[in-house]
Amino acid sequence: MHLNGAPRARGQATIEPREIDTGRMNILSRNNVSVIGDGPAVLLYAHGFGCNKSMWNQITPAFAATHRQVLFDYVGSGGSDPAAFDAQRYSSLSGYAQDLLEVCDALDLHSGVTLVAHSVSCSIGLLAAIQRPALFDKLVLVGPNPCFLNAPPDYQGGFEREDLEGLLNLMDQNYMGWASYLAPVVAGEDGGPRVSGDLSDSFCSTDPVMARVFAQATFFSDNRNDLPLVRTPALILQHRHDTLAPLSVGTYMHMHLAGSTLQVLDVKGHCAHLSNPQRVIDAMRAYLQAA
Amino acid sequence: MARLNHLPCPVVVTSRDGHTLALNTRMLELAGGKKTRWIGGELDALLPPSGRIFLQTHVWPTLLRDGKVSELRLQLLNANGDQVPVFANCQRVEADNEESFYWAFFVSSDRVRFEAELLEAKKRAERSALELTESLRRQREADAALRLSATVFESALDAIMVTDGNSNILSVNPAFTRLTGHTAAAIVGRPAHSLWSGHYDTTFSLAMSSALSTRHGWEGEIWIDTTAGAHILTQQAISFVAGEEPAGDRLVIVLRDITERQQRTERLRQQALHDSLTSLPNRRLLLERLQQLLAMARRDPRRIALLFLDLDGFKAVNDSLGHDAGDLVLQEVAARLEMLVRPGDTVARLGGDEFVLLLDHAGDPDDVAGVAQRIIDAISLPINGPGWTTQIGSSIGIALNTADVDAQTLLKQADTAMYHAKMHAKNTYDFADPKRQSRVAADHLPNSGRAQA
Numbered sequence: 001m002h003l004n005g006a007p008r009a010r011g012q013a014t015i016e017p018r019e020i021d022t023g024r025m026n027i028l029s030r031n032n033v034s035v036i037g038d039g040p041a042v043l044l045y046a047h048g049f050g051c052n053k054s055m056w057n058q059i060t061p062a063f064a065a066t067h068r069q070v071l072f073d074y075v076g077s078g079g080s081d082p083a084a085f086d087a088q089r090y091s092s093l094s095g096y097a098q099d100l101l102e103v104c105d106a107l108d109l110h111s112g113v114t115l116v117a118h119s120v121s122c123s124i125g126l127l128a129a130i131q132r133p134a135l136f137d138k139l140v141l142v143g144p145n146p147c148f149l150n151a152p153p154d155y156q157g158g159f160e161r162e163d164l165e166g167l168l169n170l171m172d173q174n175y176m177g178w179a180s181y182l183a184p185v186v187a188g189e190d191g192g193p194r195v196s197g198d199l200s201d202s203f204c205s206t207d208p209v210m211a212r213v214f215a216q217a218t219f220f221s222d223n224r225n226d227l228p229l230v231r232t233p234a235l236i237l238q239h240r241h242d243t244l245a246p247l248s249v250g251t252y253m254h255m256h257l258a259g260s261t262l263q264v265l266d267v268k269g270h271c272a273h274l275s276n277p278q279r280v281i282d283a284m285r286a287y288l289q290a291a
Numbered sequence: 292m293a294r295l296n297h298l299p300c301p302v303v304v305t306s307r308d309g310h311t312l313a314l315n316t317r318m319l320e321l322a323g324g325k326k327t328r329w330i331g332g333e334l335d336a337l338l339p340p341s342g343r344i345f346l347q348t349h350v351w352p353t354l355l356r357d358g359k360v361s362e363l364r365l366q367l368l369n370a371n372g373d374q375v376p377v378f379a380n381c382q383r384v385e386a387d388n389e390e391s392f393y394w395a396f397f398v399s400s401d402r403v404r405f406e407a408e409l410l411e412a413k414k415r416a417e418r419s420a421l422e423l424t425e426s427l428r429r430q431r432e433a434d435a436a437l438r439l440s441a442t443v444f445e446s447a448l449d450a451i452m453v454t455d456g457n458s459n460i461l462s463v464n465p466a467f468t469r470l471t472g473h474t475a476a477a478i479v480g481r482p483a484h485s486l487w488s489g490h491y492d493t494t495f496s497l498a499m500s501s502a503l504s505t506r507h508g509w510e511g512e513i514w515i516d517t518t519a520g521a522h523i524l525t526q527q528a529i530s531f532v533a534g535e536e537p538a539g540d541r542l543v544i545v546l547r548d549i550t551e552r553q554q555r556t557e558r559l560r561q562q563a564l565h566d567s568l569t570s571l572p573n574r575r576l577l578l579e580r581l582q583q584l585l586a587m588a589r590r591d592p593r594r595i596a597l598l599f600l601d602l603d604g605f606k607a608v609n610d611s612l613g614h615d616a617g618d619l620v621l622q623e624v625a626a627r628l629e630m631l632v633r634p635g636d637t638v639a640r641l642g643g644d645e646f647v648l649l650l651d652h653a654g655d656p657d658d659v660a661g662v663a664q665r666i667i668d669a670i671s672l673p674i675n676g677p678g679w680t681t682q683i684g685s686s687i688g689i690a691l692n693t694a695d696v697d698a699q700t701l702l703k704q705a706d707t708a709m710y711h712a713k714m715h716a717k718n719t720y721d722f723a724d725p726k727r728q729s730r731v732a733a734d735h736l737p738n739s740g741r742a743q744a
Contacts, residue, residue, distance in 0.1 A: 050348035054356060119348070159340055166341025173364040174349070219344075243335050243343040268308035268333060270347040274355035275308050 027106035031072040031099055032079035035107070036060055039067040041137075041288075042112055046100060048119030048143075049218040050211070052078025055118065058277035062285070072103050076210030090213050093120070093221050097127040104135060114288065116140040118273060119244065120218040127223070129232045139234035140284055143270050144253055145245040147222040155224065158246055164219040171211060227256035234260040235287045237280060241268040261287065301367070301377075303394040307355065309334045309346075312391060321398070323370025334394070339374055342366050350381075354392065358383040367396060376400055449545050450525075456540035458483045458499050470525075470548055472518030483544070486515070495527075502529045502542055512549065523550040566640040568618055569625035577639035577647055581698040584651055588692055595692040596653035598663055599705035600628075602644035602670070603684035603717045612679055619676050620683065627669045631662070647705070656691065656722065663687045663720035671718060686713035687720035 027033070032053065043063055045056045053071035060069050073080040074096050089095035104113065113136050117125040122144030129136045147157045148164070234257055238250030247264065254262035265272050265279050273280045295302050301318035305311055311332050319326060322337055329336070335343045342365050354360050359382045366374040377396040384391050444451060450467035454460050460483050463475050473486060484496040498509045509529040516522055525546040532541040564576035572580070584595050602624065609617035621644065628638045628646060637649040648666070653659050670685045688708025690701050704723035712721035 048348065048352075051352045055352055057356070159344070163340035163344070166339065167344045170341055170345045170364065170366070171349075174345075241333065242347075243333075243340075244347045268310060269351055271351055271355060274352055 024106040027102050030075060030081045030084045031103050032081075033070065033072045033103055033106070036069040036071070037064050037067055039063075039065075040112070041067050042109055042114065043067045043069045044100075044104070044109075044113050044115050045069065045071045046115060046117040046121035046125055047073070047077065048117075048121050049214050051118065054078070055271070055274060056116070059116070059273050059281060059284075062281040070103070070107060070109075072099075074099050074214070076214055082210070085210050087209075087213055090210070091217055093124050093217050093223065094127055096121075096124045096214075096217070097131065100124060100128045101132055101135075104132075109135065111135060112137055114138045114140065116142070116284070117144075118142045119145070119270065120221075122146075123221065123223040123226075126226055126230050130226060130229045133231050136232045138287070139230075139232050140237065140287065141234055141253070142237045142273055142280065143239055143242055143245045144236060145249050146224045146227060146253065148219045148244070149222065151222070151224075155252065156246065156248055158244060158249065159219070164215075167219065168212060168215060171215060224252075224256070227253065228258070230257055231259075235283065236260055236262045237272060237283055238262060238264045239267045239270060239272055240264055242270050244270045263287075298395070300398070301396040303334060303337070303396075305334050305392045305394065307383075307390055307392065309351070311336075318396070321367060321369055321375065321396075337367050339366055339368055350379075354381055354383070364399075365396075449547050452483060452544045452546070454483050454499075454542045454544070456503060456534070456537060456542075458496075458503070458542065461541070467546065470517070470523075470546060471515065483542075498527070498529055499542060499544075502531050503540070506531045506533065512553075515546075523548050524553045525549060566642075569622050569640050571625050571629075571646075572637055572639040574639065574641045577637060577641070577649060578698050578702070580637050581649055581701065584649065585692060585696070585698060585701070593651065594653040594655075595701075596648075596650040596659045596662075597690045597692075597701050597705040598648040598650070598659070598666070598720075599688040599690070599702070599709040600646040600648065600666065600670075601686050601709050601713060603686060603713070605644040605683055608681050608683060612676070612681065616676050616679060616681070620674055620681065623674050624670055624683075627672075628666065631666055631669060647702070653691070656689075659689055659691070660720065660722075663689055667718050667720065684718040686717065688712055688723060689720055690723040 034053070045053065045060070047053055047055050052073045056071055060071070063069055074090075075081065075084045075086075076090055086095075089098070100115075104110075111134055115125045115129070115136055115138075117139065119142070122139075122141040123146055125136075125139055125141070126146075129139060145157060147155065148159050149157045150160060151157065236250055236253050236257070238247060239245065240247065250262055250264065254260050263283055265276065265283065267276045267279060269275050295304075295313065295315035296317075298315060298317065301321050302315045303311060303318055304313040311329050311334055314322075314326065314329055319329075322329065335346065338346060345365065350360055350363060350365075359380075361380045363379040365377055365379045367377050369375050376399050378399050379394060379396050381392055381394045384393055444462075444464050447464060447466055450470040451464045452460060452467055453462045460479050460481055462479060463473065468474050471486070478486065483499060494511070495513050495515075498511060498513070502509045508531060509527075511527060512524055513527050514522060514524050526549045527547075528545045530543045530545075532543055534540045564573055564579075565571065566573045581595075581597070587593075588595055602620075605617065605620065608620055621640070624646065625638065625640065628648065632638055632648060632650065635651055637647075639647045639649070641647055648662075650659065650662065653662075666687060667685055670683065673680050673682050686709050688705045688710065690705035690708060692701060696704075708721045708723035712719045715721065
C-alpha cells in the first residue's frame with residue numbers, strides 16, 4: 001500500500017540526482033502539493049480532519065503578493081494518492097506529521113516556514129515543530145484541541161468516548177454508498193478509479209476507510225504532554241463558540257504552550273477560515289507583521 | 292417565515308456561523324419546547340455530540356465551500372433526548388444582502404429501519420451466496436466423482452451391467468461387450484435374464500430377484516453363453532443400489548470370466564483324483580464313488596460288486612525289462628480293463644499293480660464271476676512293447692455289497708478275497724466271505740505291505 005517504501009526500479013538507482021527528483025515528485029504528487037506565489041517567506045497550510053487544502057481558498061488570496069504559499073492534502077484526504085495510504089502509518093498523528101515534513105523536504109524548505117494549521121493539524125504541526133524546530137518560524141493554530149476526550153477532573157476536551165464512537169457510526173452511514181469505490185483502491189490495483197474525484201462533490205475526505213483511520217487518530221489522540229516541548233512561537237486563534245474546541249481548551253493551550261498568543265475570534269463554529277475568513281486574515285497579518 | 296410551516300418536514304434557518312434564525316412547527320414538534328428557546332441558539336444544540344463533530348468536521352466545511360449539502364445522515368435530538376435519524380439537506384440562500392442557510396430534515400426512522408432490514412437481508416444473501424458457493428463446490432465434487440465413476444465404468448476390466456429395479460438393462464460397459472459380445476445398443480432396455488439361455492438363466496433370475504427383494508447383494512458363479520456361441524463361466528457380484536424412490540433402485544452386476552480358472556481348478560481336481568500314469572481314478576475317487584453307490588443302494592437296493600485285482604508276475608517284468616516296460620504294462624492293463632466294463636462302471640488304480648473295478652447293477656454272483664474270468668483271460672494275453680513281449684497273470688477278490696457295509700470295509704473284503712485267491716492259485720478269483728474276513732483281517736491287515744505277486 002505504501003508505495004513510497006517500495007523499492008524503485010534499478011535503472012534509476014544509479015543516477016543520484018534523478019533519484020532525488022523522483023522522490024520529490026512522488027511526495028509532491030502523493031500529497032497533492034500546490035505552491036502559490038514566490039515570496040521569500042513561506043506560509044504552509046495544513047487542513048483539518050474531514051477537510052482538504054481547498055478549505056484555505058478564501059485565505060490564500062490575501063497573501064499572494066507577500067508570501068510563497070504551500071498547500072497540500074494529507075494522504076487519505078483530498079486529492080492525495082490513495083495508493084500511498086498505509087493504515088499503520090496514518091493511525092497515529094505522527095504519520096501525518098511525517099507527511100508535513102516530507103512535503104517541506106520535497107520543496108527544499110529548511111527554515112522560515114510559518115505553519116497555518118486547522119483543528120487536528122494544530123497537533124500535527126506541533127509534533128512536526130518539536131521534531132524539526134529550525135524549520136518553523138511561527139505557528140498559526142486555528143481551533144486547536146490537543147485532546148478531544150474529556151479527562152476529568154482537570155481537562156474538558158469536549159467529548160466522551162461514546163460520542164466519538166457515534167461519530168464513527170455517523171461517518172459509516174454517510175460514507176455507506178461509497179464503499180464500492182474503495183475495494184480496488186485499497187487493493188492497490190493499477191487503473192482503479194481514483195476515489196477523490198468522485199467524492200469531491202460530497203465531502204472533502206477521500207474515502208470511508210481512510211477517513212475512519214484519520215478520525216480515530218484525530219479524536220483518540222492525547223497530545224497534551226507534547227505542548228511543553230514546543231519552542232516555536234504560536235498564535236492560537238480560538239473561536240468564541242466552538243463545539244470541537246471550546247474556549248476552555250484554547251485557554252489550556254495558551255497556558256501550556258510557551259511563547260503563545262491567544263486570540264479569541266468572535267465566531268461560532270469550528271471553521272473561522274471558512275465562515276469568517278477576513279477575521280482570520282486580519283489576525284494572521286497582524287501576527288506576522290508584529291514579529 | 293410563516294410559509295415554512297406549510298412544509299411537511301422540519302426546517303431550520305441558520306446564519307453562516309450556525310446561529311438559529313428561524314424554525315418551523317414541524318421542527319418544534321420534533322425538538323419540543325418553545326420557539327424562543329431555540330432562536331438565537333446554535334444549530335449544534337439540536338444534535339447529539341457525535342452529530343456536532345460531524346457537522347463541524349464534515350458538513351460546515353463543505354457547506355461553506357460549496358453552498359449546499361444534500362442527503363446527509365444525521366441524528367436530531369427529540370424532546371425526550373432520544374436520537375431521531377434524519378436525512379439533512381442544506382442550501383445557502385442570499386436575499387436582500389442577507390445570507391442564510393436553509394436546513395431541511397427528513398425523518399428517516401422508517402427508512403433507517405428499512406435499511407437495517409436491507410442490511411440484514413444483504414447479510415442473509417451473503418450467507419446464502421456462501422451456501423450456494425459451498426453447494427456448487429459440492430456439486431463440482433459430485434460431478435468430478437461422477438466423471439470418475441463414468442471413467443471407471445468405461446475403463447474397468449470387469450464387465451459391468453446396470454439394471455433398473457425391474458431388471459431391465461440400463462447400461463453396459465465396453466468390457467461387458469468384450470466378454471459377452473452383446474453391444475449396449477443391442478441390449479439396453481431388454482430384461483437382463485433374457486441374455487442367457489439354458490438352465491443357468493434360472494439361477495441368474497433368482498439371484499437378481501433375490502437381490503431386489505432383500506435389497507442385499509448376491510455373489511456366485513453362473514455359466515453364460517456368448518453371442519459367439521462360447522460357453523463361459525462367470526463369477527457375478529450383484530449389488531443393490533437404493534434409489535431415492537423405488538423406481539430409482541438399481542442393480543449393478545459385475546461379471547468376471549473365470550472359465551480358465553475353473554478349467555485350471557478342474558485340472559487340479561482331476562490330478563488329485565486320478566492316477567497320473569494310467570489316468571484311471573485313484574483310491575480317493577474310487578472310495579467317493581463307492582460311497583455314492585452304497586448310499587444310493589440303501590435307498591434303491593441293487594447289487595454292487597467290487598473286484599480287487601492284483602497282477603501276478605509284474606515284479607519280474609519290472610526287474611527284467613525295466614520300469615518303462617513296467618509302466619507300459621500297467622497302461623495296457625488299464626486299457627484292457629476299461630474295455631471290459633460298461634460306461635457307468637469304474638476302473639481305478641490303487642497304486643503298484645493293484646486295480647479295482649466297481650460295478651453298479653452287477654447282477655448275480657455268477658454274472659460277476661463271469662466278468663472276473665473275462666478279466667483274467669484278457670490280462671493273460673501277451674503284452675507287446677518296443678522290442679519285447681511279455682505275459683502276466685492276475686488274481687481277483689470279489690466283494691458284494693450287504694445291507695450296511697461301508698466303503699472301506701467292502702474294499703478290505705475284496706482285498707482279502709484277492710489274497711485268498713492268490714494263495715490258492717494264480718489266475719483265479721475268489722468271493723469274499725464276511726466270516727473269513729475277520730480272521731484274515733486279524734492275520735494280515737497290520738501287514739499292509741503284503742505279498743507281491
